[in-house]
Amino acid sequence: MSGDDIEDDSEDAGTEGESNRVPVLLVRGDREYLVEPGGEQGTDLGVLEVPTDVQSGDTIETHLGDEFQVRRLRGPDLFHHFERTGAPMVPRDIGLVIGETGIAGGDRVLDAGTGTGVLAALLARAGAEVVTYEQDAEFADVARENMALGGVADAVDVRTGDVTDEVDALEPSSFDVMTLDTADAPAMVEHAPDLLVDGGFVAVYSPFIESTREVARTAREVGLANVTTRETIQREMQFDDRGSRPTTAPVGHTGYLTIARNE
Template identity: 70%
Template sequence: MTAFLLVGEGREYLREPGARLETDLGVLDVPDDVASGDTLETHLGTAFEVRELRGPDLFHHFERTGAPMLPRDVGLVMGHTGVAAGDRVLDAGTGTGVLAAALGRAGASVVTYEQNRDFAAVARENMALAGVDTDAAGGSVEVRAGDVLDDIETFEELDLLTLDTADAPAVVEHAPDLLVPGGFVAVYSPFVESAREVVETLAAVGMDCETYETIQREMDFDERGTRPSTAGVGHTGYLVFARN
């Protein structure tokens, strides 16, 4: 499925070629041969620029089944682990699939587990939108419905293990056997107690780790001065990184 963003008048809409956009700004039919960089006009003369989807756009336009991982947290996972094309990744706690899609778009081969079958079905649709479903060239994401622990012994020689799930401690117990030498574990935890349990489990299996609280403040600039924004979420959670 190929879809494009239509951007104009401070708004953006996701549409496929051949689809129709109907808003108070007018109606337009997206041509079958639409391309990024084109400009389309509604019948009222409102112009929309056509853009290809990029990584940060997925956060805003994926169908959601819960709170997706924020782009800043995805960036930290990718930056701290150095994930690259050709890497083999096991992910658990798919959810909306923002992290799995980002890893696939970086060229990795990802298998991701989601225990809720309905959520897994939505995640598969999101992977197709991101261009990283199992039929994609280059990086790909296979979404499996089920518990990763049921299949954990079938995996080996992984470059990266990423977890956003309540049973992360039980999964990281297997990390030394799952990862290649130098491979990474990255665990996202919304609560500090969960992060502590992951850290303690990693220590028990002989893996040193680093833990970070992820906080970000947007800045406001106006004629009165400059200050951090009073709106938005500053804290999102805790990220634990370890290397085999």
């Protein structure tokens, strides 16, 4: 075997360790299956039995002799394989949040509007400790399962409830970044100067211009600096024998991202 070790860090993890193993991707062409080490997956090409000591880069054959490649589950894969409770933030927008705020190892993030949990999971995989709030109890349960799937359950504290009701219980100046994807984001922006460390950032994502305008106005009123709002949009390029141009598919608009800093 070769590649990155996927198995639990403990050589003698036992039953508990086996239940906590992060699944791997088994890939062949356009087929892609998520399976835990030691698990089994039936396919139209035969049954795949995944060894407990599986590593990325391995090749596994079905009982009929068809080969699948093993890949380690990476951040962008979570977007496709997390159980969804709504439309999650797309990876390119998460990249903007990380790039604009500089989230890195050792940071503490307050996240509101957990939803599927893709954002919280990717922030944790970047090294941050995340406290995230989800109002819907069922959605919160799904998010906790997704954090386990993504291997970040220890780094993400999924709390059920409305973060605006919990503000007084949060320690002042204890967060490096706030990420908000909720309709009541302006109400939380009001508390950003108290909750963020000096130089900390707030990042607010919204699909609507009206709420985005209110977020920007509130951020300026409470004294946040460098308030900037951008539309997140990308165009895929198309290359063929006739020439090169942006694809004629619908424009890749996803939403509006407002960034501000606590000075």
